[in-house]
Amino acid sequence: MQIPVLKRAVAALFVAVVVSLASRPAMAIPAFARKYGLPCSACHEAWPKLNNFGQTFRDNGYQLGNDRDAPIYQNPSYFPSTVRITPQWHMENSGRTAVDAVPGNASSGLVESRNIRSSGFDLSGFDLWTAGTVSKNISFLVLPSADATAAFHFESFWVRFDNLLGTHWLNLKVGKHELDLPVSEKRELTLSNDGANYQVYHFAPGNPLLPLGNGQVNGFGLGNNQLGLELSGHSHNSYTRYAFSLVSNTDGQPNLPSSSGYDFYAHLSQAVELPHMGLQRFGVLGFRGVVPTYFQTANGAVISGSGAGDRSFYRAGAYGIWYLGKFDLSTVFMHGQDSAFLATGTPSTQVLPAGGRSATWNGGFAELHYNPNPQLVLVGRYELIRMAQQGFPLGTLLTNNHPLFARFGNIDNYVLGYRWYPIMISRGGLAWHQEYSWLRSLGTAPLSGLNVAGSSYMMGFDVAF
Amino acid sequence: MHNQLRFIIAAAALLAANAALAQDAKVGSLVGDVHQGQQVYRRYCIGCHGARGDGLGDNAPWVDPKPRDFTSATFKCRSTPTGTLPTDEDLFNTIGRGLHATAMPSWGALTKQQRINLVAYIKSFSPRFKEEKAGDPIPIPAESPATAESVHRGAELFQKMNCWSCHGKQGHGNGPSSVGLTDSKGFPITPYDFTSTSQFKCGEGSHDLYRAFMTGLDGTPMPSFADSLEPSAAWDLVHYVQTFGTSKGRVKPVPAGTIRASAPENRPSPADSKDKAKAGGGSEQQ
Numbered sequence: 072m073q074i075p076v077l078k079r080a081v082a083a084l085f086v087a088v089v090v091s092l093a094s095r096p097a098m099a100i101p102a103f104a105r106k107y108g109l110p111c112s113a114c115h116e117a118w119p120k121l122n123n124f125g126q127t128f129r130d131n132g133y134q135l136g137n138d139r140d141a142p143i144y145q146n147p148s149y150f151p152s153t154v155r156i157t158p159q160w161h162m163e164n165s166g167r168t169a170v171d172a173v174p175g176n177a178s179s180g181l182v183e184s185r186n187i188r189s190s191g192f193d194l195s196g197f198d199l200w201t202a203g204t205v206s207k208n209i210s211f212l213v214l215p216s217a218d219a220t221a222a223f224h225f226e227s228f229w230v231r232f233d234n235l236l237g238t239h240w241l242n243l244k245v246g247k248h249e250l251d252l253p254v255s256e257k258r259e260l261t262l263s264n265d266g267a268n269y270q271v272y273h274f275a276p277g278n279p280l281l282p283l284g285n286g287q288v289n290g291f292g293l294g295n296n297q298l299g300l301e302l303s304g305h306s307h308n309s310y311t312r313y314a315f316s317l318v319s320n321t322d323g324q325p326n327l328p329s330s331s332g333y334d335f336y337a338h339l340s341q342a343v344e345l346p347h348m349g350l351q352r353f354g355v356l357g358f359r360g361v362v363p364t365y366f367q368t369a370n371g372a373v374i375s376g377s378g379a380g381d382r383s384f385y386r387a388g389a390y391g392i393w394y395l396g397k398f399d400l401s402t403v404f405m406h407g408q409d410s411a412f413l414a415t416g417t418p419s420t421q422v423l424p425a426g427g428r429s430a431t432w433n434g435g436f437a438e439l440h441y442n443p444n445p446q447l448v449l450v451g452r453y454e455l456i457r458m459a460q461q462g463f464p465l466g467t468l469l470t471n472n473h474p475l476f477a478r479f480g481n482i483d484n485y486v487l488g489y490r491w492y493p494i495m496i497s498r499g500g501l502a503w504h505q506e507y508s509w510l511r512s513l514g515t516a517p518l519s520g521l522n523v524a525g526s527s528y529m530m531g532f533d534v535a536f
Numbered sequence: 537m538h539n540q541l542r543f544i545i546a547a548a549a550l551l552a553a554n555a556a557l558a559q560d561a562k563v564g565s566l567v568g569d570v571h572q573g574q575q576v577y578r579r580y581c582i583g584c585h586g587a588r589g590d591g592l593g594d595n596a597p598w599v600d601p602k603p604r605d606f607t608s609a610t611f612k613c614r615s616t617p618t619g620t621l622p623t624d625e626d627l628f629n630t631i632g633r634g635l636h637a638t639a640m641p642s643w644g645a646l647t648k649q650q651r652i653n654l655v656a657y658i659k660s661f662s663p664r665f666k667e668e669k670a671g672d673p674i675p676i677p678a679e680s681p682a683t684a685e686s687v688h689r690g691a692e693l694f695q696k697m698n699c700w701s702c703h704g705k706q707g708h709g710n711g712p713s714s715v716g717l718t719d720s721k722g723f724p725i726t727p728y729d730f731t732s733t734s735q736f737k738c739g740e741g742s743h744d745l746y747r748a749f750m751t752g753l754d755g756t757p758m759p760s761f762a763d764s765l766e767p768s769a770a771w772d773l774v775h776y777v778q779t780f781g782t783s784k785g786r787v788k789p790v791p792a793g794t795i796r797a798s799a800p801e802n803r804p805s806p807a808d809s810k811d812k813a814k815a816g817g818g819s820e821q822q
Contacts, residue, residue, distance in 0.1 A: 108583060110579065110581075112578075136642055137639060344649065346649065350647050
């Protein structure tokens with residue numbers, strides 16, 4: 072008789088705990104909440120994704136425009152630091168991978184495994200960042216980031232001169248920075264191996280004539296932080312925004328490892344408020360870059376920074392971010408082109424292979440969020456990339472003796488997940504994250520030339536302090 | 537049949553009443569919704585103003601001046617006479633503008649619909665909004681020219697009306713009466729430092745300053761001068777106060793030194809050139 076009562080009591084306690092956690096007010100993010108005393112949900116639709124107020128705050132150089140912007144107004148002990156890491160359990164499936172026929176025997180020849188599965192507890196990378204203002208209208212960000220083995224690199228490091236000439240329309244950033252993308256990849260709500268990156272921000276056609284069909288001359292990714300300058304501006308409420316970046320063609324890598332070329336990026340956007348729907352934003356973007364097609368060598372070894380024979384590529388896109396009450400939908404379309412030399416992996420000192428031409432493709436994604444309250448967000452995304460023109464003539468035999476076909480390299484990606492934020496206090500936040508993603512590319516199996524599909528599943532705690 | 541009709545009419549009246557309660561803020565064509573406003577409030581405001589709107593949010597202990605207590609329905613920035621409720625537009629504008637020299641930022645990045653929803657929800661914290669109507673906005677006559685003579689008359693008024701006793705003779709907010717001032721809830725409060733910025737608490741325009749003189753800042757020691765200042769005199773005072781700040785073209789340039797130097801009581805004191813905090817309140821008691 073006592074057991075049912077106990078069960079009911081435990082159940083009631085569980086419900087009470089869940090309800091009390093679920094109804095806790097969303098509170099501040101670590102670094103800036105301590106400075107401004109605002110709830111984290113003020114700047115984030117669901118952290119780390121910014122809402123328009125957060126975007127305006129960021130556009131203002133991490134300033135609200137009140138008396139708390141300059142560090143002189145802060146308690147001397149205040150230091151704007153944040154750490155973030157995601158302990159997790161995840162499972163990875165990799166389809167059609169080339170493996171040795173006899174494990175451990177490299178001379179046994181390659182065969183194609185149907186699937187390789189791995190799973191277990193793991194760590195994410197680790198971010199240790201500080202950001203804020205060193206003075207009124209001079210802001211900064213320093214972000215040393217480590218992989219799961221604690222090997223650090225500078226993910227981002229910049230200084231920004233805000234409101235030059237007293238206007239929101241002139242801000243100059245110098246250093247390694249995230250390009251002002253339509254949907255920030257650094258603030259996305261998906262974390263799994265196959266779902267953490269937007270494919271269209273990183274896609275470049277692999278050279279199908281290189282071994283395993285995965286060779287890639289142009290490793291550029293729009294989603295990678297770049298080294299250079301950014302001139303940006305915005306209206307008072309950031310409804311109208313622009314950004315131009317001039318960056319070295321190193322794809323964000325320090326020590327000048329590439330040639331001496333420069334890349335350009337531009338992004339323009341406008342938001343309008345529709346009655347009873349919310350803020351709708353649309354815009355256009357473009358990136359034009361160059362990549363060296365060969366390097367000077369010494370005894371066959373590449374001399375870093377000696378790249379030459381630059382050839383161009385570009386990315387162009389248009390997008391809309393649509394709000395309807397508690398739903399928002401991000402729709403991004405991108406078009407890309409790599410020059411024939413990049414697409415075929417040919418040094419500019421050599422003649423292009425017969426029929427060699429530029430590679431072009433189209434892609435995009437639609438990402439839907441449902442945000443019933445500041446502490447819960449559901450995420451769904453579909454992304455695709457479709458080759459419009461291969462760099463080599465169709466029918467060219469690949470290294471696996473399969474003919475190149477028009478859809479070779481096309482990508483489809485589905486992501487589904489949710490984040491629940493049971494704890495958001497002024498010193499830190501904790502999100503429970505679950506996500507499944509599935510990724511397929513056409514015809515890229517190294518031996519059989521079949522489609523390759525993989526998937527990721529993860530669940531874990533995203534911790535920010 | 538009659539009963540059914542009565543029931544339908546009663547239900548319709550109830551629905552209409554509910555709808556009216558749910559949409560009790562209006563600015564132009566914008567209509568605020570209490571329930572939507574609650575969501576917006578929870579996202580943006582609760583940290584300082586608290587779940588009950590009493591200004592006792594988690595961050596309140598570290599915020600100075602203290603967050604507004606909405607349950608008392610006492611608001612600084614109004615277009616209505618002292619002691620009366622603000623209009624919906626007053627609250628809407630305050631949210632969009634923020635309150636300078638406080639922790640309250642501009643929420644202009646929110647959509648207008650979000651802001652009017654917030655107004656609706658904020659009003660739900662106090663029963664006064666159900667029992668009283670907002671006051672009638674005070675009239676603001678056309679601004680008189682900001683001539684040197686007007687500024688000079690304003691300087692005399694600044695002295696005569698004892699504005700200096702709180703705000704200091706140089707507008708630093710460090711007059712002899714500035715020490716120990718408290719707001720209506722007993723929290724310490726300091727007079728506004730006019731020299732710190734081109735912005736004022738309730739707006740940066742001449743009309744905003746005029747309005748503040750005439751309505752007072754309810755909940756603070758700043759009274760309304762509607763009964764003691766003629767409109768033309770109030771404009772003179774506006775023009776004088778604007779000479780203190782780092783104004784950017786709000787008032788016609790006045791030859792440097794001619795006005796303040798000509799008023800003996802406004803000679804800079806040694807304390808005025810020091811740090812405000814060090815000068816304290818008594819430094820100007822010459």
